[in-house]
Amino acid sequence: MNYKQHTIKGPVTVSGIGLHTGVVSNMTFKPAAANHGYKFQRIDLEGQPTVNVDVDNVVDLSRGTTIEQNGARVNTVEHTLAALVGLQIDNVLIELDGPEPPIMDGSSIEFVKALLEVGLQEQNALRNYFEITEGVSYKDENRGVEIAALPLDDYRLTVMVDYNSPVLGSQHASITDMSQFEEQVAPCRTFCFLHELEALYKQNLIKGGDLDNAIVIVDRVVEEGELEYLADLLGKKKVKVEEEGILNNTELRFKNEMARHKLLDLMGDLALIGRPIKGQILAARPGHAANIAFARRVKKLIQEASIKTVPTYDPKKPPVMDINQIAATLPHRYPFLLIDKIIHLDETTVTGVKNVTMNEPFFQGHFPGNPVLPGVIQIEAMAQTGGILVLNTVENPEDYWTYFLGIDRCRFKRKVIPGDTIIFKCELLAPVKRGIAKMSGQAFVGGQLVMEAEMSASIVKKDA
Numbered sequence: 001m002n003y004k005q006h007t008i009k010g011p012v013t014v015s016g017i018g019l020h021t022g023v024v025s026n027m028t029f030k031p032a033a034a035n036h037g038y039k040f041q042r043i044d045l046e047g048q049p050t051v052n053v054d055v056d057n058v059v060d061l062s063r064g065t066t067i068e069q070n071g072a073r074v075n076t077v078e079h080t081l082a083a084l085v086g087l088q089i090d091n092v093l094i095e096l097d098g099p100e101p102p103i104m105d106g107s108s109i110e111f112v113k114a115l116l117e118v119g120l121q122e123q124n125a126l127r128n129y130f131e132i133t134e135g136v137s138y139k140d141e142n143r144g145v146e147i148a149a150l151p152l153d154d155y156r157l158t159v160m161v162d163y164n165s166p167v168l169g170s171q172h173a174s175i176t177d178m179s180q181f182e183e184q185v186a187p188c189r190t191f192c193f194l195h196e197l198e199a200l201y202k203q204n205l206i207k208g209g210d211l212d213n214a215i216v217i218v219d220r221v222v223e224e225g226e227l228e229y230l231a232d233l234l235g236k237k238k239v240k241v242e243e244e245g246i247l248n249n250t251e252l253r254f255k256n257e258m259a260r261h262k263l264l265d266l267m268g269d270l271a272l273i274g275r276p277i278k279g280q281i282l283a284a285r286p287g288h289a290a291n292i293a294f295a296r297r298v299k300k301l302i303q304e305a306s307i308k309t310v311p312t313y314d315p316k317k318p319p320v321m322d323i324n325q326i327a328a329t330l331p332h333r334y335p336f337l338l339i340d341k342i343i344h345l346d347e348t349t350v351t352g353v354k355n356v357t358m359n360e361p362f363f364q365g366h367f368p369g370n371p372v373l374p375g376v377i378q379i380e381a382m383a384q385t386g387g388i389l390v391l392n393t394v395e396n397p398e399d400y401w402t403y404f405l406g407i408d409r410c411r412f413k414r415k416v417i418p419g420d421t422i423i424f425k426c427e428l429l430a431p432v433k434r435g436i437a438k439m440s441g442q443a444f445v446g447g448q449l450v451m452e453a454e455m456s457a458s459i460v461k462k463d464a
Helices: 078-086 109-118 178-184 195-202 224-234 257-273 290-306 325-327 375-391
Strands: 004-010 012-017 023-032 038-043 050-052 058-060 065-067 072-074 093-097 120-124 137-139 147-152 155-162 170-175 191-193 215-218 277-284 341-345 347-354 400-412 422-426 436-445 448-461
Touching: 004 023, 004 195, 012 436, 023 109, 038 072, 050 065, 050 325, 058 224, 072 195, 078 109, 078 178, 137 170, 147 290, 155 257, 170 178, 170 436, 178 347, 191 257, 195 215, 215 257, 257 290, 277 325, 290 347, 290 400, 325 341, 341 375, 347 375, 375 400, 375 422, 375 436
Parallel strands: 038 093, 155 277, 191 215
Antiparallel strands: 004 120, 012 023, 023 093, 038 050, 058 065, 065 072, 137 147, 147 277, 155 170, 341 347, 347 422, 400 448, 422 436, 436 448
16 A cells, blocks of 8 residues: 555546436546545536535435535546546546546546556655544445445455346455556446346436446346347447347456446445545445445544544654655744644644754743743644644645634643653644634643643735
């Protein structure tokens, strides 16, 4: 698994028809900054609104996963997202001039080829993994669906499907290393059963469906008259099938291609959690509705963990920002630049480290003979940590100042002395509005809470 975040080296475009809408579109993958994540942008709509890849933005699950935000909708996102997850790409802007990504051949392989052709770029930021620390599961007994996640210091997925079909039987597929994705999972195409085909057309779906971009499974004997009807439905001169098999006798790329495609869908849908996962995912008979329900469950765990978890600090791991990068972002200098490292940074949370030493100048006059880190210094260090978070919400942060506006509910729990390492964690309480940020902050030493407060700050452009 990648340790650092990655984007792509340059833009790359794929074009084609959408599976369900039947609309031809051009989709361009563009590089994005660290911690940007995945975002779609509907450049064909007024204002070119963006849609964050977030499970909270899922609005429809009719044979695919559809997201909507800011008045813009993007249909059938799972194959596109699976390609990004499989290649361990973290940050990309996906421009789209239509309502749906191209279906291509019904798999993710064409997206993978395009992304690899332009190349991947490592970024100076750590991947923000969410580690499954205890089992979490989702079950739909009516549909016989179950998805579970177990602790694992890696990302592995296993899928089992059973459609009670003489053609398919029971199938399972696994991915134990993301390096397997390109060859073993990405080429696997979407599919449906013959009895579903007409119903999907009547539901105004699969307008762009074709035997070139989907596998149609025939699990019963079909009369010649029905074949003629199907040919007309699909816009073909003729279609054929053995007594039981695949319409037009399409050759499968793998014996278990259907299970592998379900694994592909699961990877794409779980991208909507918003963070890469460390864990073992086990899924029996998954589908988009179950995938998204499970993704929502995991996201809820992430939100709860962000409130409860004490940050951990491993000095052997490289920081997200070292002291030189902090100095390039904050205007503070000796003796008032108080943060040594940033070890975590995302859209809502930041974690900083301060090593307390006896050499710091304020110990000369603050309790000589009994050195205790002044509370105001702790607050200022926390504010500087929060300043990194606030500046992360704007482009070109070096063009902005942050000013400390206020502090509430400040409590000091334990004294801090030379030799301690303080871990500061700040989290936005709400999105930044009109340049005003409100944050909750906590300070820990040895896993124990030593100080907490709520802070507000303003962000102002330097030439304003």
